Amino acid sequence: MKKESIIKAQNLCYTYEGEEQPALNGLSLEIKQGKKIAVMGANGSGKSTFFLCLNGILRPQKGTLSFCGTPYSYDKKSLLALRSRVGIVFQDPDNQLFSASVRQEISFGILNLGADNETALRETETIMEELDITEFQDRPTHALSGGQKKQVAIADILVMHPDIVILDEPAAALDPKHTSLVNKIIDRMTDAGITVLLSTHDSDYAFSWADEVILFHQGRVLISGAPEEVFADHTALKAANLFQPAVLAMFESLCRKEIISAKTPVPRNLSELEHIIEGIQRVPVYGGKTMHHIKKKAILAVSFGTSYEDTRKKTIEAIEQTLETHFPEHKIYRAWTSRMIIEKIRKRDGLHIDTVSEAMERMKADGITDVVIQPTHVINGVENDQMKEDAESHRDSFHSISFGAPLLTSESDNETMVKAVASEFSWMSDRDALVLMGHGTTHYANTVYAALDYRFKDMGYKNIFLGTVEAFPSMQSLMRMVKEFQPERVILAPFMIVAGDHARHDMAGDDPDSWYSQFLSEGLKTECVMKGLGEYPGVRELFVTHAEEAVL
Ligand SMILES: Nc1ncnc2c1ncn2[C@@H]1O[C@H](COP(=O)(O)OP(=O)(O)OP(=O)(O)O)[C@@H](O)[C@H]1O
Numbered sequence: 001m002k003k004e005s006i007i008k009a010q011n012l013c014y015t016y017e018g019e020e021q022p023a024l025n026g027l028s029l030e031i032k033q034g035k036k037i038a039v040m041g042a043n044g045s046g047k048s049t050f051f052l053c054l055n056g057i058l059r060p061q062k063g064t065l066s067f068c069g070t071p072y073s074y075d076k077k078s079l080l081a082l083r084s085r086v087g088i089v090f091q092d093p094d095n096q097l098f099s100a101s102v103r104q105e106i107s108f109g110i111l112n113l114g115a116d117n118e119t120a121l122r123e124t125e126t127i128m129e130e131l132d133i134t135e136f137q138d139r140p141t142h143a144l145s146g147g148q149k150k151q152v153a154i155a156d157i158l159v160m161h162p163d164i165v166i167l168d169e170p171a172a173a174l175d176p177k178h179t180s181l182v183n184k185i186i187d188r189m190t191d192a193g194i195t196v197l198l199s200t201h202d203s204d205y206a207f208s209w210a211d212e213v214i215l216f217h218q219g220r221v222l223i224s225g226a227p228e229e230v231f232a233d234h235t236a237l238k239a240a241n242l243f244q245p246a247v248l249a250m251f252e253s254l255c256r257k258e259i260i261s262a263k264t265p266v267p268r269n270l271s272e273l274e275h276i277i278e279g280i281q282r283v284p285v286y287g288g289k290t291m292h293h294i295k296k297k298a299i300l301a302v303s304f305g306t307s308y309e310d311t312r313k314k315t316i317e318a319i320e321q322t323l324e325t326h327f328p329e330h331k332i333y334r335a336w337t338s339r340m341i342i343e344k345i346r347k348r349d350g351l352h353i354d355t356v357s358e359a360m361e362r363m364k365a366d367g368i369t370d371v372v373i374q375p376t377h378v379i380n381g382v383e384n385d386q387m388k389e390d391a392e393s394h395r396d397s398f399h400s401i402s403f404g405a406p407l408l409t410s411e412s413d414n415e416t417m418v419k420a421v422a423s424e425f426s427w428m429s430d431r432d433a434l435v436l437m438g439h440g441t442t443h444y445a446n447t448v449y450a451a452l453d454y455r456f457k458d459m460g461y462k463n464i465f466l467g468t469v470e471a472f473p474s475m476q477s478l479m480r481m482v483k484e485f486q487p488e489r490v491i492l493a494p495f496m497i498v499a500g501d502h503a504r505h506d507m508a509g510d511d512p513d514s515w516y517s518q519f520l521s522e523g524l525k526t527e528c529v530m531k532g533l534g535e536y537p538g539v540r541e542l543f544v545t546h547a548e549e550a551v552l
Contacts, residue, residue: 005069006164006195007031007054007086012063013219014049023049024060025219031164031197036190038206038227039199041216042241047199048091050216051166054197055088068163084113087157091168093149096156097141102133105141106155113160127159131185147178154185165189167198171205183209207231207245208269215240228266247273257400295399298331298368299323299547300359302387303376305336306498307344315498315534319376322540323547330551331368335359337387356387360394374404374547376497376534381406381443404546407497407533408448413542414455420538422461424531425491433463433487435478436495437507437515440468449473449495463487466495469506475515483522490519490526497539498532 007030014024023046031037039047052058053065056072056079065072067082090096099105107124115123128134131151136144141152150170157165170186171179183205190196200206206213207227214224215236223236231237231248244252247267255262260280267273301323303316316334324332335356336342342353354362363371373391377384384406395401408414425434438449450473453466463485467478482490492515494503508516508528519526533539 004033005030006033006067008064008066008069009050009053010064012050012053012060012065014053014058014060016049022219024053024063027063027216027220029214029221029224031195032212033163033195034190034193035195035211036209037195037197038210038213039197039216040201040203040206040213040240040242041199041222042239045216045240046219047216048168049219051088051168051197051199054164054166055086056082057088080113084109084160085163086166087160087162087164088166089150089153089157089168089170091172093146093153096153097149100140101138102141102144102152103128103137105152106133106159109156110159123159127155130188131155131158132181145178146173147175147181150174150178150182151185154182158189162194164195164197167196169199169201171200171202201242203231203237203243203245204247207248215242227268251276257402258395259400295370296331296366296368297327297329297370297551298333298363298366298372299327300333300335300356300363300371300373300391301376302335302337302356302359302373303497304383305338305341305353306500307341307348308498308500308504309349311498311500311530311532315532316376319497319534319540319543322544323374326544327547327551330372331366333359333363337383356390357394360391360397364394364397369399371398371401372404372547372550373401374543374550375406376543377406378438378495378497378533379406379408379441379443379445379448381441381445402550404543404550406546407539407542408452409546414448414452415459416538416542416545417452418455418459418461418464420536420542421456421464422459423538424536425464425493425529428463428491429488430463431488432491433465433482433485433489434491434493435482435515435519436464436466436493437502438466438468438495439502440471442471446471469502475518479518479522482519482524487524490524491529492516492519492526493529494532496532497534499530500532503530503532 010028012024012027013022015022027046027050041047049058053060056074059074067086097105099108103124106127107120110120110123128137131154133151133155136148144152170182174182186196210227212224213227213230215222215230217239222239223230223233231244237244247270251267251273254260260276264276267276301320306312320332320334335354337356339355342355345351375384375387388403391401408417428434440446440449449466449468453473456464465478465482467473467475492507494507496502506514508514508530511517516526516528
């Protein structure tokens, strides 16, 4: 049955006196009778202002509002009638409760509407019973707990039998027990056919409860619709400072990993999701066989590659071995992303190394069903994006493919990295300057280098400097800072997984442009440590942590 429109707002504008920015800025929406609507949005996006307009407390300076098809009138009588039909429960009950006792408080509204004493008493008793208020009916309202005040504030409104109840953050400042009591009361309202409009920052609750979610942004509606549509819009959620509901995030992840079909109806709560998962276990069909019979797991370690055998053994192969030790149930595969290096060592040493695509084909031929791809890249840059794209094109060949993060992907990675470097160079004196050479890229992820350089200093290592060969922080900026530090000695080390070409030539080479030569020509005693990051135990452990996060 098509629901009738109960509230219609068109192009509402409202600016508070003395304010420059409008609180409502052309807001239009329509509310259907009997619906459960969650109004969400960042702090200050205009939710409360809109609610106050709905209840006639504020009058929009522009635009029109109508209730059941009749435009709002603002004379005293119309407002009284409107407020008996459109009730608002304020975020802070202290703004609403003013009578001496609970019983007086609740009966006040209905008496004000012209009910006789007997009717008011009867209605008050009924509502107090329904909302579990009776036991504290004689207490003064100011002496109630936050949860009890909220119950009374809701009773204040319900006793007038409104058509629509607006709740401004009903769970604000309530403990879980009172939150669930208030939620139960809200459910009873909607069961009784009352239209409920509530604002909340709780995505999980809105997702499981609402028929419709409206996201406010800067005084307008950014997006509205069914919860599964609105909460699937990551851009809108970000603009509204909201998280995705946990159930939906988990559901999307399971769909991406093809553990459940993307055609499955979206679960709205944990028990619906659980039911779906139970369903998969009962019918674990994959390629005509049951899943647990054929599950074969692999980790594909993807590196850029190096043509130097000695550093390859100490870095890339050492990382692969560490992964092998930590994941005994996984077969470890290797792929490199540099076709040039692959080609070079094929010709020179007759050694074949797979590209990502070749490794995916190889794993498929070996009957691997579940793949974790762990890049050994330092940052989440172009190489990593391209590698993911290549791997993704083989998604149909596997039951699941998941990706571990590159080395430096989060704040905590940076902290771990600082500790790994510090422990590697614990032999240095405070007057030595450690200068690390990263690769650098035009990709925005390059900012990680500057952030990490800052982190070293922040964690007390004023003598560790990180720069890049190809981007920022550049050698010029490093040189300035290192000179300001006035070190007794400069220790140069690569900040790349392998100590390859860049380390040998750009860092430690004899060419006047090499970092080594440049520090020397500044009169600084300079030494090179030819150790790739893959040789640091702390770095290898960090890759294991990232792979663990990606293992299903
Ligand atoms: N009484 C007031 N006087 C002046 N400005 C106000 C007043 N009330 C709200 N505002 C401003 O109007 C804008 C919208 O505020 P409103 O309270 O409607 O947002 P909200 O979405 O309900 O925020 P929250 O989630 O924090 O409750 C904000 O910029 C706010 O600072």
